[in-house]
Amino acid sequence: MPTHERIVELLRKRGALTRADLVRLLGVSRATVSTAVGALQRGGLVVETSPATSTWLPQPGRPGALLTLNPSAGAAVGIDFGHTHVRVVIADLAHTVLAEAHEPLARDHDARQAMATAAELTECLLADTDVDRAKVIGVGAGLPGPVDAHTGTIGSSSIAPSWVGLRPADDLATLLDLPVMVDNVANLGALAEFVWGAGQGAKVCAYLKLGTGVGAGIVIDGRLYRGAGGTAAEFGHVTVDPAGEICRCGNRGCLETFVGVPALLGQLQGQYGPNLTAARMIRLATDGDRRSARALADAGHRVGAAAAVLCNLLNPDRVIIGGELAAAGEIMLGPLRAALERDSLPFVHAQAAVLLGKAGDRAEALGAIALVLHSTNRHVARP
Ligand SMILES: [Zn+2]
The missing domain is CATH 3.30.420.40 (ATPase, nucleotide binding domain)
Incomplete structure (x- = not known):
């Protein structure tokens, strides 16, 4: 593929990039990038933009003029x-x-x-x-x-x-x-975090979505990994207890039956009534309620132990936590990191930065x- 087409493809997939980013990502010389970008700018397909207007999420560490595809x-x-x-x-x-x-x-x-x-x-x-x-x-x-x-x-x-x-x-x-x-x-969610959020620049990005359903998305070298049939990364249906509750998938003791929002609310509704929501549970925990904090901490621990298996297999450099429960922040992330560190190989967890997603809802x-x-x-x- 000619350099100018590869530049267009990268800008389409990654958003704003500097000329230095293009040199690094394409493995070609500065002069080659400058010539190709110049031609694309003259043709009106690529424009130069200031960092403040190009995206709505911060892109730290990107000095130099940003190039994007022409918005129009x-x-x-x-x-x-x-x-x-x-x-x-x-x-x-x-x-x-x-x-x-x-x-x-x-x-x-x-x-x-x-x-x-x-x-x-x-x-x-x-x-x-x-x-x-x-x-x-x-x-x-x-x-x-x-x-x-x-x-x-x-x-x-x-x-x-x-x-x-x-x-x-x-x-x-x-x-x-x-x-x-x-x-x-x-x-x-994985793609959004890779393009705009906490996954920018990651080589292997594992996104864990913790909400009513529990799932994951994996982006490897800028591409979503879908598996043979499109259903890879069904993280919520990893078995964590063969004697556990029956899951909606028909299996028993899946991670989701322990850490999905309905499971957590189920543990607390005896105290806080049937109208308890995830947002209220997180607010209670943040305000010092020990029961809510414990439910979230235990969930973090379970997720971390399951994520350790994922990390041992995939060796990601970024593990991003998204979904409704991500709002619990360190209450859940602390135990998650501890379990991940305990259960994965030392060089694996040393490389895996665990971060909250930035793209929110x-x-x-x-x-x-x-x-x-x-x-x-x-x-x-x-x-
Ligand atoms: Zn299941």
């Missing part, structure tokens, strides 16, 4: 279907968010209704931002369950039953009249945009 060259749409919400984000090719919106969904919502809501939000945002649909290079959507890479259907261990067996990529593409690609939310929608920017071979919009 196209746009991507990211949709996050959560258990109780749908969120839509529109970004340009420079990875800058142009607009976002979200709507609540009922916990046992109908998947088709959720897709119709997402399509309406998308139309509104495209109109608000004056983005021509011909400029949209693709729509990414995050779904709360494993997506079969071959058939595009949602696997049966999905938390949201009305999605099982559907082909949301096809259905959404029909509703929106735009190309749509789907992936599970843990994979998208936008991680999935941002990751859906990254999915589009990573997957399409189209550098710019349709003519």
